[in-house]
Amino acid sequence: MGLSPFWRAGSSSTPPTLNSDKSARFRFSLKNKSVHFGLLAIIFLFATGCSSHDQSTWQALGPVAQKQLDLFNVLLWVMVAVFIVVEGILLYAIIRYRKRPGQPRPPQLHGHTVLELTWTVIPTILVLALGVWSVFTLFDIDKPDDKAGEPLHVTVTGHQWWFEFEYPDAGNGKRITTANDLRIPVDVPISLTLLSDDVIHSFWVPNLAGKLDMIPTRSNEMWFQADSNKIDQALPVTISGQCAELCGLAHALMRFDVTIMDQSDFDSWVESYSPPPTSSPKAKAGQQVFAANCTLCHTINGADDPAQAESRLKGFLTGGDIVAVPAPNLTDLRTRQTLAAGIIELSETNLINWIRDPEEIKPGNYMSDKAIIYQNENGIADLSDQEISNLVSYLLNLP
Numbered sequence: 001m002g003l004s005p006f007w008r009a010g011s012s013s014t015p016p017t018l019n020s021d022k023s024a025r026f027r028f029s030l031k032n033k034s035v036h037f038g039l040l041a042i043i044f045l046f047a048t049g050c051s052s053h054d055q056s057t058w059q060a061l062g063p064v065a066q067k068q069l070d071l072f073n074v075l076l077w078v079m080v081a082v083f084i085v086v087e088g089i090l091l092y093a094i095i096r097y098r099k100r101p102g103q104p105r106p107p108q109l110h111g112h113t114v115l116e117l118t119w120t121v122i123p124t125i126l127v128l129a130l131g132v133w134s135v136f137t138l139f140d141i142d143k144p145d146d147k148a149g150e151p152l153h154v155t156v157t158g159h160q161w162w163f164e165f166e167y168p169d170a171g172n173g174k175r176i177t178t179a180n181d182l183r184i185p186v187d188v189p190i191s192l193t194l195l196s197d198d199v200i201h202s203f204w205v206p207n208l209a210g211k212l213d214m215i216p217t218r219s220n221e222m223w224f225q226a227d228s229n230k231i232d233q234a235l236p237v238t239i240s241g242q243c244a245e246l247c248g249l250a251h252a253l254m255r256f257d258v259t260i261m262d263q264s265d266f267d268s269w270v271e272s273y274s275p276p277p278t279s280s281p282k283a284k285a286g287q288q289v290f291a292a293n294c295t296l297c298h299t300i301n302g303a304d305d306p307a308q309a310e311s312r313l314k315g316f317l318t319g320g321d322i323v324a325v326p327a328p329n330l331t332d333l334r335t336r337q338t339l340a341a342g343i344i345e346l347s348e349t350n351l352i353n354w355i356r357d358p359e360e361i362k363p364g365n366y367m368s369d370k371a372i373i374y375q376n377e378n379g380i381a382d383l384s385d386q387e388i389s390n391l392v393s394y395l396l397n398l399p
């Protein structure tokens with residue numbers, strides 16, 4: 001904007017009056033940097049609004065997200081109305097009562113009881129009403145309805161840079177540990193315990209609920225539910241979640257899928273949760289590659305053993321050069337849709353590329369940093385193409 005230079009006290013020259021220098025005035029010209037910036041900001045705003053990605057707080061798929069959206073809409077439109085009224089009066093006053101040539105000094109007023117009461121009482125009522133509504137919403141979404149049925153419990157642990165999901169009882173008492181792919185039955189309240197093993201992360205599924213921090217040494221509780229009457233596609237439907245707290249180098253690459261399933265599909269997934277079969281010689285060879293190179297950090301034969309998870313975490317926290325660290329459980333990898341914490345599609349080619357050079361796909365990941373096979377000059381896996389191919393056949397249950 002056309003700013004005049006600052007005038008300092010003690011300066012010999014007189015302070016410049018506003019608009020005294022015509023060349024310093026703001027002009028709307030495409031050569032003006034402020035105009036460039038303004039146009040870019042507008043384009044950016046529209047571009048972000050055009051995202052075709054499925055994450056959206058405007059598309060509530062469950063009761064928690066819906067109540068938060070209702071509250072947001074009330075706050076938004078009340079504030080929009082206040083903005084329009086206040087700015088409208090301001091603009092009217094600026095234009096209607098602007099200084100005109102030859103106009104005498106206007107009468108000087110001090111105090112106006114009615115006006116002052118008006119602009120004190122109305123905002124007070126508004127702020128109180130919105131505050132009370134917010135507090136009631138907070139209580140309302142604190143716990144699922146009593147008639148909503150027994151919740152399914154999931155413990156979510158944030159790691160640099162992936163999400164671990166543990167179902168203490170996914171059905172019939174079966175314990176399941178999985179990673180970066182939260183599966184939930186539709187119309188069932190999901191109660192979540194949020195933990196972190198390293199730094200503060202934030203758990204966020206925009207279509208299902210607001211974000212909540214995952215804090216080391218304490219646990220946070222939240223719940224959400226996906227409602228079948230809010231989903232207009234055939235199930236299963238996959239939506240995205242992500243970490244919403246800057247948590248280190250790969251924070252932007254810390255995402256996860258949430259797959260909303262019919263109860264019967266969910267039950268079959270639980271039923272089929274088991275180590276990949278080794279029916280072919282290739283898969284058998286792959287299993288050996290896995291046993292020799294991956295088992296220090298990854299579990300593949302069912303839910304993680306708590307004692308082993310504990311020792312991996314200890315290894316991570318005490319941080320030697322090469323140690324066992326918490327890593328995604330791979331038991332059900334073959335049933336997932338994405339890889340490397342939701343950042344690329346799970347396919348044979350992508351998995352081969354990921355194993356060969358994870359740093360290329362996800363800079364900062366602990367696999368390339370810690371696993372022995374990457375401790376060489378170029379950071380490429382110390383495995384032959386055949387070994388990687390066997391390993392992928394085993395992990396994905398390929399022929």
Ligand code: CUA
Nearest residue numbers: 201243245247
């Ligand atoms: Cu975890 Cu950002």
